[in-house]
Amino acid sequence: MVSPLWSAxxxxxxxxxxxxxxxxxxxxxxxxxxxxVAERLRQQIFARxxxxxGWIDEMKLCADYGISRTPLREALKVLAVEGLVTMKAxxxxxxxxxxxxxxxxxxxxxxLLEADAAAQVAADATAEEIAQLKAxxxxxxxxxxxxxxxxATNEAFHMQLLxxxxxxxxxQIVADLRKVMKLNRHHSLFKKGRLVESLExxxxxxxxxxARDAKAASRLMHEHFANGLAAASWLRVKxxxxxxxxxxxxxxxxx
Amino acid sequence: MVSPLWSAxxxxxxxxxxxxxxxxxxxxxxxxxxxxVAERLRQQIFARxxxxxGWIDEMKLCADYGISRTPLREALKVLAVEGLVTMKAxxxxxxxxxxxxxxxxxxxxxxLLEADAAAQVAADATAEEIAQLKAxxxxxxxxxxxxxxxxATNEAFHMQLLxxxxxxxxxQIVADLRKVMKLNRHHSLFKKGRLVESLExxxxxxxxxxARDAKAASRLMHEHFANGLAAASWLRVKxxxxxxxxxxxxxxxxx
DNA sequence: ATGCATAATTATGAATTCAAAACCCACCGG
DNA sequence: CCGGTGGGTTTTGAATTCATAATTATGCAT
Numbered sequence: 001m002v003s004p005l006w007s008a009x010x011x012x013x014x015x016x017x018x019x020x021x022x023x024x025x026x027x028x029x030x031x032x033x034x035x036x037v038a039e040r041l042r043q044q045i046f047a048r049x050x051x052x053x054g055w056i057d058e059m060k061l062c063a064d065y066g067i068s069r070t071p072l073r074e075a076l077k078v079l080a081v082e083g084l085v086t087m088k089a090x091x092x093x094x095x096x097x098x099x100x101x102x103x104x105x106x107x108x109x110x111x112l113l114e115a116d117a118a119a120q121v122a123a124d125a126t127a128e129e130i131a132q133l134k135a136x137x138x139x140x141x142x143x144x145x146x147x148x149x150x151x152a153t154n155e156a157f158h159m160q161l162l163x164x165x166x167x168x169x170x171x172q173i174v175a176d177l178r179k180v181m182k183l184n185r186h187h188s189l190f191k192k193g194r195l196v197e198s199l200e201x202x203x204x205x206x207x208x209x210x211a212r213d214a215k216a217a218s219r220l221m222h223e224h225f226a227n228g229l230a231a232a233s234w235l236r237v238k239x240x241x242x243x244x245x246x247x248x249x250x251x252x253x254x255x
Numbered sequence: 256m257v258s259p260l261w262s263a264x265x266x267x268x269x270x271x272x273x274x275x276x277x278x279x280x281x282x283x284x285x286x287x288x289x290x291x292v293a294e295r296l297r298q299q300i301f302a303r304x305x306x307x308x309g310w311i312d313e314m315k316l317c318a319d320y321g322i323s324r325t326p327l328r329e330a331l332k333v334l335a336v337e338g339l340v341t342m343k344a345x346x347x348x349x350x351x352x353x354x355x356x357x358x359x360x361x362x363x364x365x366x367l368l369e370a371d372a373a374a375q376v377a378a379d380a381t382a383e384e385i386a387q388l389k390a391x392x393x394x395x396x397x398x399x400x401x402x403x404x405x406x407a408t409n410e411a412f413h414m415q416l417l418x419x420x421x422x423x424x425x426x427q428i429v430a431d432l433r434k435v436m437k438l439n440r441h442h443s444l445f446k447k448g449r450l451v452e453s454l455e456x457x458x459x460x461x462x463x464x465x466a467r468d469a470k471a472a473s474r475l476m477h478e479h480f481a482n483g484l485a486a487a488s489w490l491r492v493k494x495x496x497x498x499x500x501x502x503x504x505x506x507x508x509x510x
Numbered sequence: 511a512t513g514c515a516t517a518a519t520t521a522t523g524a525a526t527t528c529a530a531a532a533c534c535c536a537c538c539g540g
Numbered sequence: 541c542c543g544g545t546g547g548g549t550t551t552t553g554a555a556t557t558c559a560t561a562a563t564t565a566t567g568c569a570t
Contacts, residue, residue: 031344032523034332068525074332077289081336089286090531090552105422112371167360173428323555345522345561
């Protein structure tokens with residue numbers, strides 16, 4: 001994400017540029033360049049086109065994007081606060097590297113925050129809101145075969161739940177933490193069976209919410225994350241450091 | 256704050272400059288200017304020298320600080336991600352302002368996160384770490400008369416607890432949320448009696464931690480925040496229940 | 511005088527330029 | 541043979557310049 005008010009991510013992924021040059025619909029509606037650049041950088045980082053731990057070559061990226069260093073550097077600073085990038089004084093920016101241990105810690109926070117949100121939704125959401133959520137869940141049920149689509153809808157479900165819980169700081173924090181998770185390849189590499197399991201957990205969660213059972217919703221969400229983490233532990237290496245650069249967290253916004 | 260690795264806040268508040276010009280010890284050790292600028296901006300915002308909701312005049316600040324717009328604008332973008340500042344496209348930066356409702360929501364998150372940290376500390380911290388924490392608590396006991404010092408030590412205690420709980424994302428998030436709280440003047444304006452109450456709660460929390468009672472530690476921290484919020488409700492706007500916090504699902508899990 | 515169109519001013523967004531630190535590598539001395 | 545030293549290159553950090561959108565002010569017509 002970027003920031004609450006001026007968020008409105010969108011459209012980078014949608015635009016298909018040859019290999020360089022940022023969209024310049026010219027004139028109208030334009031939003032600051034550094035936001036587009038930040039979004040594009042995120043995409044490249046998640047896609048591993050910029051390798052974790054690797055140095056980020058400003059000049060090269062400027063050439064690739066066809067822009068000057070100013071907006072690029074602004075974007076890098078934004079990503080640094082988000083934790084996707086690490087700044088080293090006088091030696092530039094590096095793609096953050098997230099250790100396995102970090103993944104566990106982030107899962108813990110996600111569980112905490114999302115479980116709380118689930119409880120709040122079960123307790124306070126309107127019937128309409130719950131219906132919207134259910135619609136997303138049902139979409140998920142149908143996409144069990146398509147990995148990519150499943151992941152996307154899964155995230156949409158979680159973010160929608162957060163949105164309904166109405167706490168923009170929590171929303172922001174969770175969004176940031178989820179971005180950090182995407183840095184770690186192991187995260188999305190669950191084994192085959194995990195998708196089915198995950199779906200079952202969603203089903204149970206959805207039921208608890210519909211039943212207005214806040215406590216159960218919270219517990220089920222906690223379990224959902226606990227299971228996710230367990231599944232992500234594809235290969236349990238003990239001490240493993242691997243974290244060349246690891247580092248920071250996210251923020252919050254305001255009105 | 257800014258970012259974990261290259262954090263090292265410090266020293267702005269300490270430097271007493273006439274009215275302009277940033278420190279330039281020249282040459283050695285320097286860290287990027289925008290970080291100093293970001294820190295100074297935070298100070299000015301917290302001190303209400305820049306009023307909440309107000310427009311931030313880049314030119315004027317550049318003149319005040321004796322720098323160019325580039326590092327100032329970089330700093331503003333950092334603060335925007337942190338939530339202290341809001342960017343409006345093509346019309347500059349504004350100091351964020353935090354509604355009373357926002358305060359309640361942030362308290363809720365702080366309660367969740369810090370309660371979890373407290374539980375983890377009770378369960379896993381070493382004797383030495385707990386001793387350090389206790390030292391801070393005892394310092395707090397002695398400072399009950401000095402408001403300013405009390406606030407400072409109070410924050411130090413909370414942050415130390417977080418540090419011991421060893422989850423840098425949580426640390427970062429809490430630090431950011433606490434910064435947002437500082438935007439709202441009502442936060443620190445508790446009434447006289449609150450300090451004593453707060454101290455008592457700390458005492459109970461400390462006891463639970465020493466007793467290695469994770470569940471109690473979590474519960475006490477939740478209550479600590481619930482009470483803090485209640486006290487911060489200097490002026491109870493109409494119906495508003497704000498019982499939001501009281502019924503949060505008290506998670507206390509450990510591993 | 512009031513309201514709208516248009517010109518002048520101001521501030522933002524981005525590119526470019528400039529200064530200085532870090533890096534690289536060859537060379538030199540032990 | 542190795543480590544340190546010096547110069548040249550690269551890259552970062554920050555100031556400055558340039559272009560354009562937004563705001564304010566001005567003038568004209570009704």
